[in-house]
Amino acid sequence: MQPTALARPKQISPPQQANDKFQAGSQASSLRTHVLLAACKNDELAQEIETPETSEPGSCGLFTWALIQAMRECDLVTTSYSGLMRSVQNRATRILVGQARKYQGVKLQTPQCEGQKQDRLVFRTQYGLTKGMxxxxxxxxxxxxxxxxxxxxxxxxxxxxxxxxxxxxxxxxxxxxxxxxxxxxxxxxxxxxxxxxxxxxxxxxxxxxxxYAGYSIRILVDDRLEQDQVWQEVREKVNLQRIDVTWCKPGEQSDLVLVPTDKGIEVQRTDPSLIQLRPRSIVLGNELSANEIARRLAAIANFHFHLQRQNPKSSIKGQFNMKLIELICTHSYSWGGKEYAPRSLELNDLFGDCLSTGKVAELEATREHRFGMQLSNRSNWPLFAWVLYFDFEDYSINFLYSPPGRATNPPLLNNGRPLAVGYGDSGVEPLRVENSGYSTRETGVFMLLVSHKWIDISHMDQPSIFEPVMEGEIRDGMGQFVQPDSNAWDVVTVGVSIDQTDRR
CATH class of the missing domain: 2.40.10 (Thrombin, subunit H)
Known part of the structure; x- marks a missing residue:
């Protein structure tokens, strides 16, 4: 079983998730060299809708309209097929909700993108900047x-x-x-x-x-582990990874401590901010090969690399914020969609003062709980915004919200109106806590990243270190964070401890 994780939206799956089922053993050979865009999943039907954004009567295909609009607004010089499909899916979600409010019989339709070359730029053989390229x-x-x-x-x-x-x-x-x-x-x-x-x-x-140069993660290794022959092989492989490792001596400040146990190598955190979170220790089991242990340690280093990203010269520091609020379902549609709204008119912020004080937000959640976010902006510019969740249970990094597209206007306006995530017209399903039964409590960090200009940060997405790597698959997760030309970008983070009250 995988550790508990804050879930991504499931109703409209991101292209990476949707492709898991298509890349099973029976995948057509053409999908190894070509990219296929499809109007819906295998068990869905394509639909015609009332033509959006016009007062003239008429109808059009949902997929066709969403695809054309996405291609008109994106920059084809830099957009990959996977990036294009994310924009198509966001548009399809928003249109379906609007159509369901007016007409009966509207069904769920999920545009798909298949093939192993999705990171190529649209209509070109060149790859986009989403895999560290x-x-x-x-x-x-x-x-x-x-x-x-x-x-x-x-x-x-x-x-x-x-x-x-x-x-x-x-x-x-x-x-x-x-x-x-x-x-x-x-x-x-x-x-x-x-x-x-x-x-x-x-x-x-x-x-x-x-x-990389100029950054290293500090690791202290227990003396007992230093004597292990397998560990010496692991250490050599770790030294070849992209993040430099500083091997600390006893008494020196470190980020991680590696301790041998009967079950394997226990990874302990020593950073003060992480100790405050009290995350569960992770054990790299005795059954793992030296290559696998080194891969997981490299993923842990990558996790810390992105989590510690800051902009000390930010011109918008303190001028944006995020709130976490509980939602309730206000309407269910025949095609399976639901509408959500804040549970309380007071918009009780579950983060409290944790963003300003650095405290850990204590949350309670069951399978039925649904959450949304409100992002606010008091700067001089409208901003693009991304919300990520860094999960200390499995060192995964998940995208909870991304802008609809790079050529659209920045969605986080500076007009005093917050941007709703997980409800309203955001095109994003509510956040929820998936309980696998692995633990009654999980810890992690929410990150809100904002920028005056659109930037490609899709490379930051990182799966659980416990997930097996398929043969031939490259999971570097270390693509480049392309910054805007100005200093109008920054991040805020808040640590959370989630008590899952309905674990079975």
Missing amino acids: IQLEHDPFNKAFRIKAGTASGIQEGAQLDVYDNDAENKSGAITQLVVTNANPTTALLRFREGDQVVDIPEDAYVVVTK
């Missing part, structure tokens, strides 16, 4: 290369990046490796390392970070 640009003036990611993305001078040919048929691995020689908040210059052979790099090449 960063477009490489030639810089003839400096006789070097440039990428649109810099220190704000965690890329500093000394970072190492592998170069890959974007030819879809190329299976030979990295062409060469480049090193960052100069970086500002949004761009970086890359050159060949001194002494390395200079090779020709194609115009459409991309790079992937293989080693």
